Amino acid sequence: MKPLIYSTRDAEINKIGWRRCGENITYFRNDLSNGETVEEATYTLSFNLTLPYDDDEVYLAHCYPYTYSDLQDYLLKLQNHPVKSTFSSLRLLCRSLAGNSVYYLTITAPSLVDVPKRKKAIVITSRVHPGETPSSWMMKGFLDFLTGDSTQAKELREKFIFKLIPMLNPDGVIVGNNRCSLTGRDLNRQYRTVIRETYPPVWHTKLLIRRLMEECGVIMYCDLHAHSRKHNVFIYGCENKQCLDKRLQEQVFPLMLHKNAAD
Incomplete structure (x- = not known):
């Protein structure tokens, strides 16, 4: 729970960031x-700083920030790169409630005419919860690698x-929400929704996956x-209690990850 600080003077004098x-x-x-249950309770974070x-402008944060502007800058550099732009493309998935762009990237090697085998898709999304900035840093690291x-x-x-949606909830990121979108709802709990106008990023993500x-x-x-x-690093998966085959399939990638990155 140790917070982060960004000092404008420290950055100018010592080149120190967050x-x-x-x-x-x-x-x-x-x-x-006033609530009696654990879910209704509120908590206090206290610290001395x-x-x-003197005469400084400082910013405080819970995690190392990764803003919507950071994402836009990164995507622009990727698209302007002379090599990376040959196997990556940037498209608009949808507009958020506030009208912000929700982007998705397609990354794959150009198909060869003499290779008829059709490639399977891998879909990766991130930052549905605005306060979970490490998810954006993971996405950036994965994009750098890929x-x-x-x-x-x-x-x-x-x-x-590869189909990648780097920021599912740009509205929440921009206004500083921790978990919700502008609707005040957790987008990560709306995947059963059929309401496109209220939860456009979720609706269009489902549509993209269905099409793929x-x-x-x-x-x-x-x-x-x-x-x-x-x-x-850890993984939550679908239990699939009613189908043993699917339940075992869910465990394959976590096992591969464990075997190849045991440290």
Whole structure:
């Protein structure tokens, strides 16, 4: 729970950006809530902070920020890159409630005429919860890797079509929400919705996946998040209690990840 600070003076003088700060950090349930259940309770984060300079402009954050502007800058550089732009394309998935662009990337090696085998698709989304900024940093790292010139990246581009939605909830990111969109609802709980006008990113993501399933098949879908308590990397999957085959299939990729990145 240690917060982050960005000091304008520190950046100008010492070239220091965001860094962890604060002492005597405590997080506890307070008595301000009228609710009786754990879900209705409210909590207080308390810490002591000594500002490094007088006459300074400082910013505080819960996690290392990754803004909508950061994403736009990254996507622009990717599309202007002389090599990476040859196997990546940027498209508009939809407009959010506030009219912001929800982008999706297609990354794959150009198909060869003499290779008739149809590629399967892999869909990866991120930042449905605005406060989970590490998910955006994971997406950036994955994009850096996938568009790189390593043997593994080239092989992945040859074998699969990657569809990536880097920021599902730009409205929430822009206004500083922690979990919700402008509707005040958690978009991650709206995947059963049929209301396109209220939850356009979710509706159009489902439409994209449905179209891919019809055209080429989707071999994997992964939604990147962050967690306030758990450490390192972990995966939540669909249990599929009624179908043993599907339940075992869900465990294949986590097992592969464990075997190849056990450290």
